[in-house]
Amino acid sequence: MAALATRRWTSRHPLARDILLACVVVTFGAAGELSGMRGETDGVLTTRDVVALLVALLAVAARRYHPPLNLAATAVASTVLVVATGVEQPVLFVALGIVTFTMALRTDRRSALALAGSLAACLYTVDAFVSTGSPWSPESLGLFAWIGMATAAGDAVRSRRAYIAEVEERARCAERTRDEEAARRVVQERVRIARELHDVVAHHIAVINVQAGAASHVLDRHPEQAGRALAHIRDACETVLGELSSIVGVLRQSDDQDGTEPVRGxxxxxxxxxxxxxxxxxxxxxxxxxxxxxxxxxxxxxxxxxxxxxxxxxxxxxxxxxxxxxxxxxxxxxxxxxxxxxxxxxxxxxxxxxxxxxxxxxxxxxxxxxxxxxxxxxxxxxxxxxxxxxxx
The missing domain is CATH 3.30.565.10 (Histidine kinase-like ATPase, C-terminal domain)
Structure with missing residues (x-):
């Protein structure tokens, strides 16, 4: 229950979720620096490490705000730190991956590929010259893989969300169209039935009225004619009842309620x-x-x-x-x-x-x-x- 409540709260507050993610990244980055990372660091947080952690914190926390600009700023900051210190900062690479994923998630595919490819090429060039002084640096190819993987993941998530949204919209449109068509057909059918009911009932009621008048007129003087008139009335009543039964059968549904009559047993x-x-x-x-x-x-x-x-x-x-x-x-x-x-x-x-x-x-x-x-x-x-x- 607590996990569900937390998930709902974070979904309603995306900035708080991003800040939490940024804190997690910075915490693991600082822990990695302090632990020595298997001898690859000195185990002390220097000024360059603190700057790298701050850049990563700001980049991840603000990843939803202007993602292309955020990615470019993060890449520039990473490049400046690498050129100035000659040391790669793993926490910045993690932040770059997260920001690249967000950029691909919130940007169209062509723009995302162009921007990610350009930044990956620039980062590769700078890292290669700083590390080996040569444009060919197999050690720096990991940047391409990292940026490419983040871009592909973000684009895949964006495509899936767009597909789901399109399917849901089509379903809503289909349901709305089906309901409108059903309502239109119901109205047409009711108009047709009302017209038919009017024609049938009006005709036979008119016949009954005429025959009833004739019966009352000849009842005393010509009883046999009154009998014939009453027979016509009976036939007309049976006919109109049959027509009403057939029309009601069209309107009848299996889920009809019993109205407001008290429940009987x-x-x-x-x-x-x-x-x-x-x-x-x-x-x-x-x-x-x-x-x-x-x-x-x-x-x-x-x-x-x-x-x-x-x-x-x-x-x-x-x-x-x-x-x-x-x-x-x-x-x-x-x-x-x-x-x-x-x-x-x-x-x-x-x-x-x-x-x-x-x-x-x-x-x-x-x-x-x-x-x-x-x-x-x-x-x-x-x-x-x-x-x-x-x-x-």
């Missing part, structure tokens, strides 16, 4: 049966097993399945239905059986059956709907219902 089953009885549906109810509290999702799914199945039984059936609720150890089973009047509701049709299947699937169960040759229509649902443990 099997505890409200008696009220539902009373309402159906008042509407003319006689339901023979049977319960097998002891009723127990059910998970909320299962309880609501069971209620909705029974509601839809019994509504269909009242709408398409002969006026009676048989309901059986079975409480098993780990499940609850619902069986609704009725006889279809004139075969008006074939098995598997309609959005009511689709809704019951979705309800059962949401609760982790399954639903089976069958229509027998004798007109018997059966809805069978099995929902998982593990026994709930009492709260302590």
């Amino acid at each position: 099997l505890a409200r089953l008696t009220d539902m049966l009373d309402a159906l009885a008042a509407a003319g549906l006689v339901v023979e109810r049977e319960q097998i097993g002891h009723a127990r509290p059910l998970p909320a999702v299962v309880d609501l799914a069971a209620y909705r399945i029974l509601q839809e199945a019994l509504t269909n039984a009242h709408r398409y059936g002969t006026g009676t239905a048989r309901l059986t609720i079975t409480y098993a150890v780990e499940k609850i089973t619902l069986d609704i059986v009725n006889f279809i009047a004139d075969g008006r509701a074939p098995a598997g049709s309609g959005y009511g059956i689709l809704g019951m299947r979705e309800r059962a699937a949401t609760a982790g169960g399954n639903l089976d709907v069958r229509a027998g040759p004798d007109g018997r229509f059966t809805v069978h649902a099995e929902l998982p219902a593990p026994t709930l443990k009492a709260a302590l």
Whole structure:
């Protein structure tokens, strides 16, 4: 946790991170000078060593501010110290590598290669003449390798960051374009559906209005004509209901919410049966097993399945239905059986059956709907219902 907090703090304060890095470089440089570095130094911090450490400290701490200018200044300072003292300062080479990496990271590739190559050539020439007095100095080739490695590393990191940023931007653009296209298509589809709904409903409502007027006009004098008018009204109602069902099916989504209606469950089953009885549906109810509290999702799914199945039984059936609720150890089973009047509701049709299947699937169960040759229509649902443990 502390490491994560430190990383977040340093990412928000890059200057503090650079100063910390500069202190680490200078500390190791000073320790190397004092330790003698295996006999290559005298083990004492001289004036030239202190100056080299200060140059390295300033170069690394300010590496993010004008990196090309910082690199040039660091290279000039290193060159002056080498020419003036005739001694190479390892801490300056480390600082040069860090500053070169930063320059390549924050500069385009062509400029970074040109600047790094020029500085490496100048440093090589000065170091070669100071060390050997000859333009050919194999010992000084390490400068090229060091500067080249730092430049390549910085350019690689810059390229990777640019690639990641481009990929993320493309993903954002693609997502934004996809959302805009989806929204545009939704608007177009809604306009089309609204136009179609208006045409269908307006036409049939006009027909119903005309036929209702005709029926009321001839009801007393010509009852047979009133019957025909009422038949036309019934046909128009069935047609418009069918059209509405098809249009609602286009709009329907599997994640539709139930609105603001209070959550129902099997505890409200008696009220539902009373309402159906008042509407003319006689339901023979049977319960097998002891009723127990059910998970909320299962309880609501069971209620909705029974509601839809019994509504269909009242709408398409002969006026009676048989309901059986079975409480098993780990499940609850619902069986609704009725006889279809004139075969008006074939098995598997309609959005009511689709809704019951979705309800059962949401609760982790399954639903089976069958229509027998004798007109018997059966809805069978099995929902998982593990026994709930009492709260302590």
